[in-house]
Amino acid sequence: MDSKRLEKLLDLYFDQGLTESTNLELDQMIQSSEEVRLAFWKRARLHGMLRHQMQEQLGSTPIPNTEISDQTVEPASRTSQSRSRRWLIAIAAIAACLLLFVGIHTAFTDIETPPRNGTQTASNDSVAVANPDIVSEASDDERENDPSGSPRGPWVAFLRNSIDAQWGDHGTARRVGESLAAGRLTLKSGLIEFQTNRGAVVVVEGPADLDLVDDMEIRCRQGQLTVNAPPPAQGFLVRTESVDVVDLGTAFSMQVDINDDARIHVIEGEVDLVSPSDDAATSSLVNVAKRRLGKGESVEVESPGNYRDIEISDRLTNSKSRTQSITSSFDEINRRLWKHRRTEVAQDPSCLVYYDFSRETEPQTSDLILPNRAKTAADGSDGTIIGCDWTDGRWKGKHALDFKSLSDRILLSVAGRHNQLTCIVKIRVDALKEGSTPILMSRSMLARGLHWSIETTAENSSVARLVWRRNSESTASLPQEFSTKPILRDEQMGTWMQLAFVWNSDKGELQQFVDGKIVDTQWVETSGNSPTGELDLRDLQIGNGSPTVMEADMRPSNLCGRIDEFVLFGRELAPHEIQAFHNLGRSYWTSNGRDGDWEDADNWSDGISPNPGDDLYINHSGAEQAKYKAYVKANYGAIHVGSFSGQLGDLIIEGGVLNVDRNSSFMSRVGSSGGEGRLEQRGGDVRINTLQVGLDPGTKGQYVLQEGRLLLSRAPLLKKYSLSIGDNGGEGVFVISDGSIVTRQGVVLGRRGGKGAFRVLGSKADAISIGSFGAGDGEWYQGSGCTLDARIDDGGVTPIQVDEADGDGSEGANVTFCPGSLLDVGFLGESQSGSWDVMTWKGTLSDEGLQFAPTVDTEVWSFEFVDTNQSGAMDTLRVTARPPHKD
Amino acid sequence: MTDPTITRTRTHNEEVAALFLKHSSRIRGMILSMQPDFARADDVLQETFLTVSAKSEQFKFGTDFLSWVYQIARYKVLEDRRRSGKTTEQLSIASIESLLATGSGLLDDPQEERVEALKGCLTKLSPKARQAIELRYAREHPASEIATVLRWTVDSVYVALSRARSLLAKCINEDLRSKGVTI
Structure with missing residues (x-):
């Protein structure tokens, strides 16, 4: 050979x-x-x-793009379709199975996880789709993430409305406008409204558990329903354990509780109540109606055939007003969240244009002008409204512009050339028009201009792509074109969406997003002697590409729909920022209220207390530090202390209960993105998914556990750590002097070039249990130059226990000391002599070169690995202090 | 401290899904060996997982999970091949069958140490070699695109990638030998 x-x-x-x-x-x-x-x-x-x-x-060590950007690019040169999306889908499917476990957990918490995508905040993690660290983000709502996904089974209905819906584990549609397949549907809270293919409109209030059998039948295990069946849906059947309700062409509401008791109230017309049969074959409508119920009548059915007339219940009769009340409170929450975010966006120094479509502040403003709210707005960057009627936006009270006719448009112009650009638009397209629906278009064939539109495919006008084109430097060359797969479907029309693109000419990369999810990444290989891919943002128009301003040979095109928010940033927003924009779910500590009081809403941005699931950002320190001692029921998404470059954040937890693990894939961070963070826990119970202390270059992070309990309840998918100290070039320190820390999985010091230290001060800590929580094994990994620091007091030192929680003898609970990892040791009080166990583990030891820190007096101190149970394998790290020399 | 909802017994399907996740890197390695196109291999991996999930009841604990999954993956690769047609980039079915008959067990060797060794060895590559490897494996560029990016000829990209792999293989073996791991 x-x-x-x-x-x-x-x-x-x-x-x-x-x-x-x-x-x-x-x-x-x-x-x-x-x-x-x-x-x-x-x-x-x-x-x-x-x-x-x-x-x-990928994502942790970005590939330098300098070479790529320096090189060839012929305009419209071959673009490379990224496979990241395909990978995303692939891994999301795999991750979905992990959610079986995650789902078990979230079901346990009293506030449920909404469908929402992860917020991965470190800049280096922005290549989200291929980074297994955050794979489970993608899987949070796999079905929702895939805008191109079609229902798995035959679809029988579509979702008309969804108000603060907290979905359970079942149901194929998560967005308004999407189809619902036959099958089970669970709703933990909130309201949804769907309409079957035969026209029956069903409003469901959670908690509810239904089977959509087909477009004329549902089975209800639990929940409150209002059914309105127009003539084509006459005979619509709702089955329960105790009664089958047949709609004879009108409206009724019913309530089914978990004991199978059903209460039915007829709002209009009549219904028949039929006892269900055990035999499915004979349980059809041929059964004799046991009871016909007329308008205004109400009965309770505790068991089949046992009908009892009841007083009309407010809950049953007032479902419409209840719906309205829930809707208005939902609108109120949305309005508050949006106002909160609006300020953040306007303050962002990279914001070039921000049209919030708000009319409340300047009623006198001409209807022709759309003010640019960006703090750094350049002169002349206000929008000019041509045609377009003012109308309602995403919620009551939110204004929008309605685009209908060929002349409707907004004109805008931003000076300068731009290497990076992010555009986010909140848009409702009322109908997919065959051909092109313009979103943002440069006027004429302007060199370096851009054209962003929704285009139906040639084969099928009920699906459409997002298409982005950039004009070349000269009209002689063809524009660069980036087109997604057909991802927008007819059923999504008439519903509000967030569309976004991010152009980065340095990378030659264009990303497109729908509702915060990345749907496409493509890039152009660039060359050294080519132009840079800048964009010229002069003479843009929103919602129109008609030939009155375009080249005469362009086909007229205009948007039929509404826009109620539009923003341009002169930088590349990371995917998590686009997602956050969609989620409206961030709260920033402002320290404008009472002295550090967490519960004082004035201490949070816009005077609004954080909502459940929010990401919290604390970037104030000293007198402006945040203090927590509450029993807030809310479970937050993540906490970021010291997450802004060059800023110091300080949080003190004095007591109470703080839960920060609502979304399984969110990571909390103390010190990240170049900031400096310090979290001091002086008491209380703190529960966090995964904690990263000191992440990213130029960052310092410190978690000081003085008392109380810290539980790190999760680990990123396919990773083995729950606590990472000093990560991706950052510096982190974890100190414990009392209380306890328990983790689900391992502790890593010095991941990806970071520098970490773990300090145990004395013997007062109750437990340092790595891997003791839930399934999964502990792990200790100490990178080169990272320090394990043990300080001995009168009682010795609390040992770090690396547990194999499931006791299955599997591969976990291992301990690794990389070459040059350091052991620091000393006394807290008076010097003593003796031996102390610093760490014990159940797995195997891999010592590649643990050594004493230079400050340790090796005349006094020594360390050894010990096999305490004579198993043949080392299981303990022990330090020994000899009595001092007597000269 | 325990959480009863987490430590409850997992269902059979959940156990199978967890096993798949645990071995996903090996399963992908297996698929990549039959389908070198990364994107298509990822598609096959996804389909394999869906089938494994759907048929999880057929798997009995105590039997060889990986060989069961490999059978499904093999079928999926061949199915993909039928759909997309064979190209000169792919091996013949006869070759694949003979490969599966011998030696695929190598993929099942414990990988942790090997992966650790690989991480260390990657840092020892020359910057250019590492860049070529990154462009190939992280950014999924085919050789022709790497050639454009690095201004090399396509053939020199093939040579560079091949050399880099040989160096990595040698480095990993030396590393493992030095730690007393049987190769």
């Missing part, structure tokens, strides 16, 4: 470079020799590992 030749052929195979003849050659070699086959598998193993490893690193 010519091993060199074989190696070459194998590599050509893995690099997809085989020709017909080399393919044949390799085929013959493989089939004729076992040795070749073994060599194949060795190479295949390396190939697979490299793929896996590199995907893990």
